[in-house]
Amino acid sequence: MTKTINLTLKVWRQKGPEHKGHLETYRADHISTDMSFLEMIDIVNDNLTLDGDDPIAFDHDCREGICGMCGTVVNGRAHGPEKETTLCQLHMRHFSDGDTIVIEPWRSRAFKIIKDLVVDRSALDKIIAAGGYISVNTGGAPDGNSILIPQDIAELAMDAAACIGCGACVASCPNASAMLFIGAKISQLALLPQGKPEAAGRALSMVREMDRLGFGNCTNEKECEAECPKEISITNIARMNREYFKAGYFFSKK
Amino acid sequence: MHLDSKIPGGPLPDKWDRHRFELKLVNPANKKKFEIIVVGTGLAGGSASASLAELGYNVKTFCIQDSPRRAHSIAAQGGINAAKNYTNEGDSIQRLFYDTIKGGDFRAREANVYRLAQISNHIIDQCVAQGVPFARDYGGLLANRSFGGAQVSRTFYARGQTGQQLLLGAYSALMRQVAAGMVKMFPRREMLDLVIINGKARGIVVRNLITGEIETHKGDAVVLSTGGYGNVFFLSTNAMGTNVSAAFRAYKKGALFANPCYTQIHPTCIPVHGKHQSKLTLMSESLRNDGRVWVPKNPGDKRLPHQIPESERDYYLENKYPSFGNLVPRDVASRNAKEQCDNGKGVGKTGLAVYLDFEDAIKRDGKDLIAKKYGNLFHMYDKITADNPYETPMMIYPAVHYTMGGLWVDYNLMSTIDGLFVMGEANFSDHGANRLGASALMQGLADGYFVIPYTIGGYLAGTTLEGVNESHSAFTESTQHVREGIEKLISINGKRTVDDFHKQLGLIMWDHCGMARNDQGLEKARRLIQELREEFWENVRVPGSNVEFNQSLERAGRVADFLEFSELMVMDALVRRESCGGHFNEAFQTSENEAKRDDENFSHVSAWDYKGKDADPVMRKEQLVFEHVELSQRSYK
Numbered sequence: 001m002t003k004t005i006n007l008t009l010k011v012w013r014q015k016g017p018e019h020k021g022h023l024e025t026y027r028a029d030h031i032s033t034d035m036s037f038l039e040m041i042d043i044v045n046d047n048l049t050l051d052g053d054d055p056i057a058f059d060h061d062c063r064e065g066i067c068g069m070c071g072t073v074v075n076g077r078a079h080g081p082e083k084e085t086t087l088c089q090l091h092m093r094h095f096s097d098g099d100t101i102v103i104e105p106w107r108s109r110a111f112k113i114i115k116d117l118v119v120d121r122s123a124l125d126k127i128i129a130a131g132g133y134i135s136v137n138t139g140g141a142p143d144g145n146s147i148l149i150p151q152d153i154a155e156l157a158m159d160a161a162a163c164i165g166c167g168a169c170v171a172s173c174p175n176a177s178a179m180l181f182i183g184a185k186i187s188q189l190a191l192l193p194q195g196k197p198e199a200a201g202r203a204l205s206m207v208r209e210m211d212r213l214g215f216g217n218c219t220n221e222k223e224c225e226a227e228c229p230k231e232i233s234i235t236n237i238a239r240m241n242r243e244y245f246k247a248g249y250f251f252s253k254k
Numbered sequence: 255m256h257l258d259s260k261i262p263g264g265p266l267p268d269k270w271d272r273h274r275f276e277l278k279l280v281n282p283a284n285k286k287k288f289e290i291i292v293v294g295t296g297l298a299g300g301s302a303s304a305s306l307a308e309l310g311y312n313v314k315t316f317c318i319q320d321s322p323r324r325a326h327s328i329a330a331q332g333g334i335n336a337a338k339n340y341t342n343e344g345d346s347i348q349r350l351f352y353d354t355i356k357g358g359d360f361r362a363r364e365a366n367v368y369r370l371a372q373i374s375n376h377i378i379d380q381c382v383a384q385g386v387p388f389a390r391d392y393g394g395l396l397a398n399r400s401f402g403g404a405q406v407s408r409t410f411y412a413r414g415q416t417g418q419q420l421l422l423g424a425y426s427a428l429m430r431q432v433a434a435g436m437v438k439m440f441p442r443r444e445m446l447d448l449v450i451i452n453g454k455a456r457g458i459v460v461r462n463l464i465t466g467e468i469e470t471h472k473g474d475a476v477v478l479s480t481g482g483y484g485n486v487f488f489l490s491t492n493a494m495g496t497n498v499s500a501a502f503r504a505y506k507k508g509a510l511f512a513n514p515c516y517t518q519i520h521p522t523c524i525p526v527h528g529k530h531q532s533k534l535t536l537m538s539e540s541l542r543n544d545g546r547v548w549v550p551k552n553p554g555d556k557r558l559p560h561q562i563p564e565s566e567r568d569y570y571l572e573n574k575y576p577s578f579g580n581l582v583p584r585d586v587a588s589r590n591a592k593e594q595c596d597n598g599k600g601v602g603k604t605g606l607a608v609y610l611d612f613e614d615a616i617k618r619d620g621k622d623l624i625a626k627k628y629g630n631l632f633h634m635y636d637k638i639t640a641d642n643p644y645e646t647p648m649m650i651y652p653a654v655h656y657t658m659g660g661l662w663v664d665y666n667l668m669s670t671i672d673g674l675f676v677m678g679e680a681n682f683s684d685h686g687a688n689r690l691g692a693s694a695l696m697q698g699l700a701d702g703y704f705v706i707p708y709t710i711g712g713y714l715a716g717t718t719l720e721g722v723n724e725s726h727s728a729f730t731e732s733t734q735h736v737r738e739g740i741e742k743l744i745s746i747n748g749k750r751t752v753d754d755f756h757k758q759l760g761l762i763m764w765d766h767c768g769m770a771r772n773d774q775g776l777e778k779a780r781r782l783i784q785e786l787r788e789e790f791w792e793n794v795r796v797p798g799s800n801v802e803f804n805q806s807l808e809r810a811g812r813v814a815d816f817l818e819f820s821e822l823m824v825m826d827a828l829v830r831r832e833s834c835g836g837h838f839n840e841a842f843q844t845s846e847n848e849a850k851r852d853d854e855n856f857s858h859v860s861a862w863d864y865k866g867k868d869a870d871p872v873m874r875k876e877q878l879v880f881e882h883v884e885l886s887q888r889s890y891k
Contacts, residue, residue, distance in 0.1 A: 148394030
């Protein structure tokens with residue numbers, strides 16, 4: 001049933017990376033429970049704009065949980081309280097009348113704040129550039145069916161490939177580790193026969209880049225898996241570690 | 255102006271091969287001397303950037319998102335077509351070609367579509383080699399499914415996330431070239447103008463969305479892959495940021511805009527729930543493989559779905575189109591849903607929905623198999639509506655999804671401006687008046703991986719390009735123009751938000767230039783758009799300044815363009831005195847309410863030529879010639 005609720009928001013406001021930020025309190029009244037969380041912020045922003053204030057900056061795009069652009073920490077949890085849900089897919093029916101909601105940006109040394117809730121996640125692109133690919137140029141690929149891939153392997157690779165690169169794993173990890181993100185890519189490509197030739201070099205260079213960019217290490221807290229909107233499993237981190245050790249021991253180039 | 259499509263001579267199956275031979279080549283050692291600008295990083299832009307860089311060109315790639323991996327291609331769910339005939343059902347290049355031409359209601363170019371069908375098979379191979387985890391059969395071979403408008407299973411898929419996986423494949427190839435130093439990536443940049451020097455596209459002006467700085471970038475060619483204009487309707491399945499601005503600003507610089515009235519309304523979307531809704535969510539068309547569409551037989555029947563007995567249900571698609579049933583093309587399915595709702599048979603709170611029912615499929619195949627096929631879609635539906643589709647039928651309604659119109663391009667994907675190439679949804683070329691399911695991914699990747707790398711080489715090798723730099727007066731004038739536009743937006747300081755205007759424009763378009771159109775409504779829409787545009791420039795409020803991260807300002811620029819572009823759509827719809835595919839003018843329909851074409855008079859592309867702020871654009875025609883298919887009334891019965 002559609003109903004409306006009234007909320008108090010405490011939102012992180014920060015003009016830019018060099019400015020000091022603070023939590024600012026806003027009212028969000030008559031919010032329909034059918035609305036998404038981002039639509040609720042849209043309304044707050046409309047009111048701020050009409051009142052002559054600066055609307056809250058937040059990243060978002062597809063609003064259907066696949067582009068990975070949105071994401072903030074809601075009441076201490078990345079993407080809010082619902083399991084397997086991006087912020088854009090979180091609906092207000094999961095909140096109650098009178099609730100206070102604290103909204104903060106992802107926090108990690110590697111993710112600089114651009115404005116308010118918007119952070120710079122280009123470090124994730126840099127990690128992919130360090131080896132998150134198979135080195136094939138366009139043209140000359142053999143027939144797709146010439147490579148047989150057992151269904152269960154294809155499914156496992158797909159489980160890992162479902163990562164949307166939102167950065168919630170980093171935001172929820174006490175060490176600000178990106179190992180679920182990297183583990184997912186290393187796993188996808190190491191599971192598939194096409195990715196095996198470069199598996200060792202890939203594991204080494206992606207992990208090195210991760211360290212260089214200031215991400216922390218995994219200490220098996222499992223917060224990342226719990227908050228991942230695509231339920232990427234930490235077995236992918238285990239697989240990444242194995243690929244990394246294998247490469248460390250047996251890879252000819254170091 | 256004569257529109258020369260530059261279609262190569264010779265028999266249809268040999269044209270592309272012949273053309274590739276006739277295209278001049280750039281000497282490998284010379285490629286590094288050229289700089290190519292690619293705007294947009296969806297399937298077309300991402301794949302083109304990677305492929306051009308692999309060949310040795312210097313590529314500068316721009317996107318509005320924080321990362322090239324986020325372009326809206328990522329949201330495509332269902333799949334990608336190819337004429338592999340792995341299923342032994344008799345598919346072929348010829349059949350894929352024919353289905354696509356027919357699906358487009360005979361308003362696309364034969365030669366382009368044939369090439370698309372030819373290339374389709376290479377795309378699958380390329381993506382597999384990149385590590386795209388397509389669905390597999392038990393034996394390890396690639397799996398296929400069928401999709402709307404086709405009677406063979408030719409669609410390759412990666413669960414309900416095919417677009418994501420293909421895009422991440424192109425993105426990984428792109429990032430590999432970034433690492434190799436061949437692509438310089440510029441995220442969070444929005445193209446605001448095209449720079450033309452001596453009649454050739456030589457650069458772009460962009461706004462750095464973080465700092466607000468206006469930047470200029472020169473190049474030897476500019477490739478636009480900036481997507482479609484569905485967001486003119488405000489509510490659509492497109493991402494919030496998708497816009498027409500890059501294409502529209504190129505149009506204002508002389509690139510003709512073709513068939514803007516061709517919009518695709520997708521039949522299976524989650525119905526609208528309230529006035530603060532910001533976007534609509536698509537439920538993949540693949541659901542129609544197993545779901546059955548129905549409404550109550552009696553108008554106004556408000557019983558819950560399970561209370562309505564079989565005998566009082568109307569499975570209207572199965573009844574009306576026995577051979578295609580629930581798998582009719584999108585335009586047909588959408589119009590029929592609208593017709594049922596217009597007749598009072600719509601369901602749900604608003605009466606603007608029909609059922610998509612999986613009860614029989616679950617009985618037949620078991621819940622597990624259905625969950626395996628559609629689990630993520632069912633989950634998404636449940637999350638948004640709080641209804642469980644395993645137990646109660648989904649409710650769906652059509653929503654704006656894709657735009658077939660776009661900048662006019664020739665066979666080389668070059669626009670009417672020399673050196674300006676346009677790919678993917680941003681061009682008009684391959685889908686005619688209606689796109690078939692799983693064909694957008696095919697076209698985006700065909701353009702980027704396998705067409706542009708050759709045709710851009712042909713252009714560069716055959717053209718004399720003088721050296722230019724960013725201090726050229728064309729760049730400074732363009733920058734000045736862009737700056738003035740931005741300052742104007744900021745200075746108005748009116749009483750309505752940007753979104754408020756956008757929503758009103760969207761309603762005008764949906765009511766009068768949506769699934770069904772008529773002259774009276776279109777005329778009215780044109781008037782309303784003009785009034786709204788006038789008000790916008792007097793009463794919009796854009797908070798903040800232009801030298802900071804300012805999302806309201808970004809949207810304001812896009813909505814300002816939509817307020818002009820929408821009028822072009824309406825004008826195009828008015829002059830096309832027929833119905834075809836996604837353009838349905840109520841005055842032109844068969845006795846069975848199907849779109850009625852007028853091949854004698856309207857078998858052409860309408861390409862609009864901008865004539866300045868105070869004059870109407872002029873429509874130019876490219877006559878479509880059909881030598882290989884016989885034009886027929888499209889029938890899916």
